[in-house]
Amino acid sequence: MSDPRALQARLAGAMPPAWRAAFSAVPRHLFIPETIWLRTNGKPVPLRRSDAPDAWLAACYSDEPIAVQLDDGTGTGRGYVSSSASMPSVVAFMLDASDIEPGTRVLEIGAGTGFNAALIAFRAGAENVTTVEIDTDLALRARAALANAGWPVEVVSGDGTKGHLPNAPYDRVLSTAAVHRVPYAWVEQTAPGGKVITPWGTAFHSGALLRLRVSGDGTASGRFAGDTGFMWVRDQRTPHGAVEDRVRPEHDYTETVTSLHPHEPVGDFSASFAIGVRVHGMQSTLVHDDDDRAGQRYTVFLMDPESGSWASWRIQAESQDYGVKQHGPRNLFDELAAAYEWWKDAGEPDHTRFGLTVTPDGQAVWLDDPACPVAKRHPADSRPRPVASAARCSRPPAS
Ligand SMILES: C[S@@+](CC[C@H](N)C(=O)[O-])C[C@H]1O[C@@H](n2cnc3c(N)ncnc32)[C@H](O)[C@@H]1O
DSSP: OOOHHHHHHHHHHTSOHHHHHHHHHSOGGGGSOSEEEEEETTEEEEEETTTOHHHHHHHHTSSSOEEEEEGGGOOOSOOOEEEEEOOHHHHHHHHHTTTOOTTOOEEEEOOTTSHHHHHHHHHHOGGGEEEEESSHHHHHHHHHHHHHHTOOOEEEESOGGGOOGGGOOEEEEEESSBBSSOOHHHHHTEEEEEEEEEEEOOSSOOOEEEEEEEOTTSOEEEEEEEEOOOOBOGGGOOOOOOHHHHSOTTOOOEEEEEOOOTHHHHHSHHHHHHHHHHSTTOEEEEEEOTTOSSSOEEEEEEEETTTTEEEEEEEETTOSOEEEEEESSSOHHHHHHHHHHHHHHTTOOOGGGEEEEEETTEEEEEESSTTSEEEEEOTTOSOOEEOOOOHHHHSOOOO
16 A cells, blocks of 8 residues: 555645645545545546555545545435545635634534544644534544544534534634525624634535624624635535426427527636526526537526526527527526626626625625625525615726
8 A cells, every 4th residue: 555644745735835734744544434436427436445545545645525425325326425525725725714823713514524623623722623514424433533533623413504502602613515695603603803714605606715704793794715616514405406307398488599608607707606696596507419529519507496497598609699498487597697797797896806794684795895785685585686786886996
């Protein structure tokens, strides 16, 4: 078997300087279970340490996420990754964004393997770290791995969207599972001046890292930073459903033609981030024609499982008029096109110009200034609603 220390040193050397010592001190392979799943042709394929020890070890020290559980451990065979050891460079980016020092009191949401909690414990001290994991088996495993590796962090088995009141207040709440709605418990359990750091996204866009500063008045506010695609916390997963179940031959539809190509509204990170913020509950899936070798003939499906609405947007390289069909009470393509126009009129803002404010009444996404909301959401409501901004807000700021 290869030498884990050499592999660990190489991975640690590729991490941001502030977290290299932690990556050098915490061996990742001590947290990775016997069976992992690696993605091959889009499908998770199992890899057992006992069958292929070198490949397993190489995976532990690659800068890749490692799936450690499928389908919530139910064995249903769907192949949905329900827990993973996150990609090391993404973990390091989140830690770097979290300003953790010796003595910082940290609540992590999503213990998973326990590796991230060990990195935090290396910096903050194990006695200052609590991590919550919703899956009982994973929580047990993470607790044992942390204790065996020498970082006896408190691992709580439970729903992390409720925080963990007995050890509050925290200086940092750091979620390693993404949310559409920031749980208010995270704000309530963070000391004034502390931070909530979480991946945040929408049904349309996997999202970005959100850094909120908690104030003494019970609110928290902050901007979005870099690209971080994480799995969702369990009760905020986007509903699963195959296109053929949602787009049925018996459905009626309207037909129009557009010159808008999906390249920008769907392919541009900041445009699609903004569209996800403005258009509630809309998912998208791209389906290539069976014989489309050059990637030039495909259909983008837009779907809203709640209302049953869908739109299809047909792309063929030989034409610059793209056919659009829309079914159901919502005209999803029209909503997408309007949100895209709104983003262009606002000066094509980068996603880092957006921010979010959480209050006991819900959350609001804003552009440049918390006084300029672009979508509001009530805590019990899954739908963000576009709001008209004050006139001064809709103008792109002077550079
Ligand atoms: C990307 S993994 C976390 C990786 C982990 N921090 C590590 O170092 O291995 C996300 C984890 O969040 C857990 N999770 C999902 N919803 C949760 C919830 N509501 N409360 C606590 N944990 C949750 C999942 O079971 C999964 O283990």
